[in-house]
Amino acid sequence: MPKPQVLIFDVNETLLDLAPLKASVADALDGRQELVPLWFSTLLHYSLVETLSGSYHDFGEIGIAALTMVAQTQGIEMDQHRARQAVVAPMLALPPHPDVAAGLKQLAEAGFRAVSLTNSSAEAAETQLRNAGLSELFEKRYSVERVKLYKPHPDTYRLVIDELGIKPEAALMVAAHAWDLAGAKAVGLQTAFIARPGRALYPGSPRPDYRVNDLPELLTRLRLEF
Secondary structure, three states, rough: OOOOOEEEEEEEEOOOOOOOHHHHHHHHOOOOOHHHHHHHHHHHHHHHHHHHOOOOOOOHHHHHHHHHHHHHHOOOOOOOHHHHHHHHHHHHOOOOOOOHHHHHHHHHHHOOEEEEEEOOHHHHHHHHOOOOOOOOHHOOOEEEEHHOOOOOOHHHHHHHHHOOOOOOHHEEEOOOHHHHHHHHHHOOOOOEEOOOOOOOOOOOOOOOOEEEHHHHHHHHHHHHHO
16 A cells, blocks of 8 residues: 555544534433434435435434434424434534544644545534634545535545545545445545444455554554555
8 A cells, every 4th residue: 555645534423522412312312322323323324315316415404304203203202493402503512532633733743634524514514623623633624515425425535536636545534434434445545444432344345454543543553554
C-alpha cells in the first residue's frame, strides 16, 4: 500500500460520541434503553432505502422518522415535535471522543491531510464539528448531501477523491462502522477501523488495512508502516 495522502474521517460515532443522543432517544422511548439500537438500525436502514429508491431526505429527518416508527411499533406515544426534540438538538451538540482532538492534531503534525465525510447534512455537519471544536482540524468537510446518496454508495467516496484529485488508493477511510469501510474498500480506498465501544467488523467484507482503538494508535501504526 502507498502512504495515504489524505485521511477521510467519518464523523458520527467515529469522531463524535453518540452517548448524549442515545440517552435522549431512550428518554423519548419511555426510558427503554434496549430500543436505542433498534432506532439506530432503523435510521441506517431507511437511509439505504432512500438511496436505493432514488429519494432523499436529510439524515436528521430520517432519524426523526425512525424514532416515530419505533415508538409506533412499541405502543409508545410519539408525535413529530417530540421526536424532533429528542433527535435534532442532541445530534448537533455531540462531544468528541477523548482521543479525537489530540489525535487529529498529532496526525496533522505528522504530515497527514484530513477531511471529513458524513451522512449528516452539510449544515448539520458544520454545526456538529464547530460545537465539538473540530472544524479547523479538517482541510475540507464533505457531506453526502452533495450527491444525495448515503454511504456506503460508491459515489459518496468518489465525491471526495475526485474533488481532491487523488487516486482511490491514496486515500484512507477512517470509520467505526463496518458498512462504511466496506463501501470505501469497494471503491479502492485504504481503510482503518476505529473500534469504538459496541462496534464490530462484518465478516463478509475484506478486513480493513488497519484496526485500532483510537486515533493516536492509528498514527503509531502509520508511522511504523511508512
